[in-house]
Amino acid sequence: MIEGILIGLTTALTIQNILMVMVGCFFGTIIGMLPGLGPMTAIALMIPITYGFDPATGLILMAGVYYGAVFGGSTSSILLNAPGVPGTVATSFDGYPMAQQGKAGKALAIAAWSSFAGGTLSAIYLLFMAPSLSKVSLSFRSPDYFALMILGLTAIAAFSSKGQFLKAMMMVVLGLMLASVGQDSLSDITRFTFDNMNLTDGISFVLVVMATFAMSEALTIILKRNDPTSAAKQVSLTELGSIKINKEERTKMYKTIPRSSVIGFLIGVLPGAGATIASFLAYGMERNVVSDEEKEKFGKGSVNGLSAPETANNAACSGSFVPMLTLGIPGSGTTAVMLGALLGFGVQPGPRLYMTNPEIFWSIIMSMYIGMVILLILNLPLIPYIARILAVPKNYLIPLILFFSVTGIYVMSFNNFDIYLMIGIAVVATFLRLYDFPMPPLILSFVLGGLMEENLRRSLLLSNGSWEFLWDRTLTACILATTILIVVWHIYKTFKKKN
Amino acid sequence: MNINTTKIISLLFFIFSAFYLYTAYQIQVFAFDENAPFNARTFPIYLGYAGLFFSGLKLILTDPNTIKVEHKNLEYKKTGILILIAIIYGATILKVGYFLTTSLFLFASYYFLGERRWVLMFLLSFPFVAAFMYLLHGILDIYLRDPFLQLIGVMG
Numbered sequence: 001m002i003e004g005i006l007i008g009l010t011t012a013l014t015i016q017n018i019l020m021v022m023v024g025c026f027f028g029t030i031i032g033m034l035p036g037l038g039p040m041t042a043i044a045l046m047i048p049i050t051y052g053f054d055p056a057t058g059l060i061l062m063a064g065v066y067y068g069a070v071f072g073g074s075t076s077s078i079l080l081n082a083p084g085v086p087g088t089v090a091t092s093f094d095g096y097p098m099a100q101q102g103k104a105g106k107a108l109a110i111a112a113w114s115s116f117a118g119g120t121l122s123a124i125y126l127l128f129m130a131p132s133l134s135k136v137s138l139s140f141r142s143p144d145y146f147a148l149m150i151l152g153l154t155a156i157a158a159f160s161s162k163g164q165f166l167k168a169m170m171m172v173v174l175g176l177m178l179a180s181v182g183q184d185s186l187s188d189i190t191r192f193t194f195d196n197m198n199l200t201d202g203i204s205f206v207l208v209v210m211a212t213f214a215m216s217e218a219l220t221i222i223l224k225r226n227d228p229t230s231a232a233k234q235v236s237l238t239e240l241g242s243i244k245i246n247k248e249e250r251t252k253m254y255k256t257i258p259r260s261s262v263i264g265f266l267i268g269v270l271p272g273a274g275a276t277i278a279s280f281l282a283y284g285m286e287r288n289v290v291s292d293e294e295k296e297k298f299g300k301g302s303v304n305g306l307s308a309p310e311t312a313n314n315a316a317c318s319g320s321f322v323p324m325l326t327l328g329i330p331g332s333g334t335t336a337v338m339l340g341a342l343l344g345f346g347v348q349p350g351p352r353l354y355m356t357n358p359e360i361f362w363s364i365i366m367s368m369y370i371g372m373v374i375l376l377i378l379n380l381p382l383i384p385y386i387a388r389i390l391a392v393p394k395n396y397l398i399p400l401i402l403f404f405s406v407t408g409i410y411v412m413s414f415n416n417f418d419i420y421l422m423i424g425i426a427v428v429a430t431f432l433r434l435y436d437f438p439m440p441p442l443i444l445s446f447v448l449g450g451l452m453e454e455n456l457r458r459s460l461l462l463s464n465g466s467w468e469f470l471w472d473r474t475l476t477a478c479i480l481a482t483t484i485l486i487v488v489w490h491i492y493k494t495f496k497k498k499n
Numbered sequence: 500m501n502i503n504t505t506k507i508i509s510l511l512f513f514i515f516s517a518f519y520l521y522t523a524y525q526i527q528v529f530a531f532d533e534n535a536p537f538n539a540r541t542f543p544i545y546l547g548y549a550g551l552f553f554s555g556l557k558l559i560l561t562d563p564n565t566i567k568v569e570h571k572n573l574e575y576k577k578t579g580i581l582i583l584i585a586i587i588y589g590a591t592i593l594k595v596g597y598f599l600t601t602s603l604f605l606f607a608s609y610y611f612l613g614e615r616r617w618v619l620m621f622l623l624s625f626p627f628v629a630a631f632m633y634l635l636h637g638i639l640d641i642y643l644r645d646p647f648l649q650l651i652g653v654m655g
Contacts, residue, residue, distance in 0.1 A: 166553055166557045170550070170554055170557065173546060173550045173553060174550075176546050177543075177546050180543050180546060186539075187528065187529060187532065187538070189527065189528060191523075191526050191539060191540075191543060192522060192543070218581075219581065222577050222612070223574055224573065224574070225572065225573075393614075394612070395609055395612040395613055395614040398608070398612060399605050399608030400605070400623075402585060402604075402608065403601060403605055406588060406589070406592075406601075406604075407601070407635075410592060410597070411635065411641055414644060416589050416590060416593055419585075419588075419589030419592070423582060423585050432508070434568055435505050435508060436566050437508070456537070456542060457537045457541075460536045460541075461535075461537055463536075464536055465537070
């Protein structure tokens, strides 16, 4: 393995490859900041360029773009509450409120350091555990995935604010209902389209997230006469962009990062799970393990609440490379695009990649780490300038948020219907937010809806319609037992507080 | 029973779930799939019942955290105008083109939100959209349909 690491370092540390990582990180950050254009689009845009290079260099460029785009996505989540990709939705829960308090630079710095630490730890896990973890990931079956999704949805609902469990569960169901619109994945039968061709392919994630977060946030600000820039006005530009993290905040991060990186990495290893589930689970877990005093700060700009999902989503990005490199199974949509690029280079990922192309295997792992170091070096000095977005007056900021939301949808679909649908969902979401119906459960369930149905379908078909699959396998039973424990613990805590 | 808006929303969600469940039962599946353990209507049916269950519970149980919204303090007029501008923007973007509609949308939004610094409003609409369009169309090679720019010969 030492020999492999040295081969990887030699390949990754050439001037050309370091330049590629820098270019990749830079473009990735810019593309990731644009709503609607996430890591998958960024990498897809880079594929034609990478074919001009050798496979290792091409993949190094793509790894840089990947990490850059994930960081860029976090930036728009924190500053504008407009997460362009599912993996950064959880980042906005505490990142956006923190930025609203005039600590935009600090929020971005916490996100950058957490991402870096999550990536560093997961690169170490990847180095030592990649071959053995690929076997573990293969042992996951459909019932386990189904149980894992139930766990994720229950956790996000259970850990929503006090007295909101039922509201959160209603939002979970609404998200799943929205996800069920369109063609059934197996039979191609259309559902809930009401003969409208525009709904045949279902409702896109970007549309729902832009409507429920960015657009409805903008409408809520106008409706409630809030000023998102009021806190920024009260502090100087230097303070707004300050990236200083004090000792107390660092102590919180030291505790959060290791546990969130483990969750992120393990979830990332599971094929199909990816950064979204990882970030939501890490957020939910963090809320459960912190003190009652800290728990109250969740959703209002908690350091732990920001650090956990950022660590986990980056750790999951590294984790998702395990099934791709060792089994040829992509762990996420983005790695699926990278898998396509690998095949285009004539490289066949799988257990033998480690033997046949060690320079590719190890240089990807090494360049991922180098990519994160360069991303940090490039972006930390830029944070004070990026944070100044919040100093833009409200009268300009709100139309610009609406503009980015509509453009994000327009470049994806080129039809009016999606814009109307987005406005419609945004109006409903604004009304629901007014009465404290939480949006994060809706988004998570919308993202997981298709996967959840698919895994339930397989499980029920394999067990001939019997629900025994829920306790037939030890792993499934353990995950469900954890879900039940979370609910029981939540009910117990609620009653304890009442008494 | 004290009826508050949260309960009314729950009631609306209950009715919506009932309608969703009814529509789920109407989904046409293939004849050979009719009695299969899982078909295209199975998951939506579960979802419909789940919606009825949770909204029903919310309706029945007492709400300890009643949310009171002061409607007098809400800015309905500006919000309505902004939504209307967005709808007009959506309706014209394909026919007129990205550049002109987006620039006008931004300019009108600034105006209705109370901005009157005309030069800044102009700079943050027309040149801003042109630069953004160049980034998308010129650099990232993302196609943006624009009949207006085609008409005046700026775009091929």
